[in-house]
Amino acid sequence: MLRSMYSGISGLKNFQTKLDVIGNNIANVNTFGFKKSRVVFKDMMSQNMTGASGPTGVDPDAPTRGGTNARQVGLGAQLAAIDTIHTGGNLQSTGRPLDLAISGDGYFVVGQYNQDGELVDYSYTRAGNFYLDQQGNLVNGDGYFVVGAGGEPAPEADFKDGVEEQPGEAGEPITDPRKITIPVNAKEMTIGPDGTVNYIAGPDDPNGGEEGQLMTAGKIIFAKFSNAEGLQKSGNNLFSPTANSGLPLFNYAVTSGIGAVATSTLEMSNVDLSEEFTEMIVAQRGFQANTRIITTSDEILQELVNLKR
Structure with missing residues (x-):
């Protein structure tokens, strides 16, 4: 199966969690003493296609070649933290x-x-x-x-x-x-x-x-x-x-x-509605983008299946 499909799934899960947190923040916008939360993401492990290498050819009479960087394919994103922001409310x-x-x-x-x-x-x-x-x-x-x-x-x-x-x-x-x-x-x-x-x-x-x-x-x-x-x-x-x-x-x-x-x-609650609605839009678009990754990967797999008829 394509790695991109599973990367898209990880993104969907993360943005679902982000929307859950945003929804709770908005629900408590008028809750006295409430402290809002935020979601932080981090990338998942990456698969090494080739490792990094240093320059070659230590012999001054031999041809030399510069070093190369590693080639890595990321495998998606994961949840890094759900922070509670304890700044004072109005x-x-x-x-x-x-x-x-x-x-x-x-x-x-x-x-x-x-x-x-x-x-x-x-x-x-x-x-x-x-x-x-x-x-x-x-x-x-x-x-x-x-x-x-x-x-x-x-x-x-x-x-x-x-x-x-x-x-x-x-x-x-x-x-x-x-x-x-x-x-x-x-x-x-x-x-x-x-x-x-x-x-x-x-x-x-x-x-x-x-x-x-x-x-x-x-x-x-x-x-x-x-x-x-x-x-x-x-x-x-x-x-x-x-x-x-x-x-x-x-x-x-x-x-x-x-x-x-x-x-x-x-x-009052320290929830800022303008910030929450903006983050909601970002989460929605991120969710949509990850669904596109999954549907595009599915279409590629369908083409592979259609090779044998």
Whole structure:
């Protein structure tokens, strides 16, 4: 069979994958905190018809000949990578106090606690559309608690479930992960650029504050990775670490290279529709060109079959 036919098949498979990725990007153009993906190709192995040779004729009295290059026939293309592009999306003002965005690097940490109050399962997200549950806990749309801490950084990290913490560039590791809870009778709540959640105490404040006193409910914890592109999408706007993402660096906002918190704001998807539609056209034409390779190869084979009648 002709090598060109199989090269065309490899091209079809690659452009199908590219169209799948483009379709997912476009589907999530309005998904808060979504990070687009891109497909990168690379050539497959090549078959050597003849190898390269150096100049011949070392004898000064003998005729010499220059070197020749190798003659190779490529065998198609293959998938090199599907990258997740973690550039920041545009920030959209919403006017809703519980909508938060990170202006810069970093991820919100959301997770679940067991009955003993220990953080046992958590993920990372850029989507900051948060809510208060029945008990006043700050949660995301799926009910995962926004992980916070009380007080200032402590000398030793105390995250549960065997997660290794690293010290920030300016400050100590975060300790004592906890839920961020706003009392039901609180009069007003504000969130600062560093992720500190404050509220105005109402009567009979459960944290002991006098009515009208400014109280702190906690401080939001953020995570940063040495290789954010190594994170794995796990659905529901969440990311999970992998062996190549590096261990999370936990700290507060505007610390250790983590960006500031923008309140009443959400980060939009970083998908650029004009770019995606252009890439779609390129993928479509590439797919069509590869089908032409297959049909042309088929016509040649048909001519060979017709030689014997």
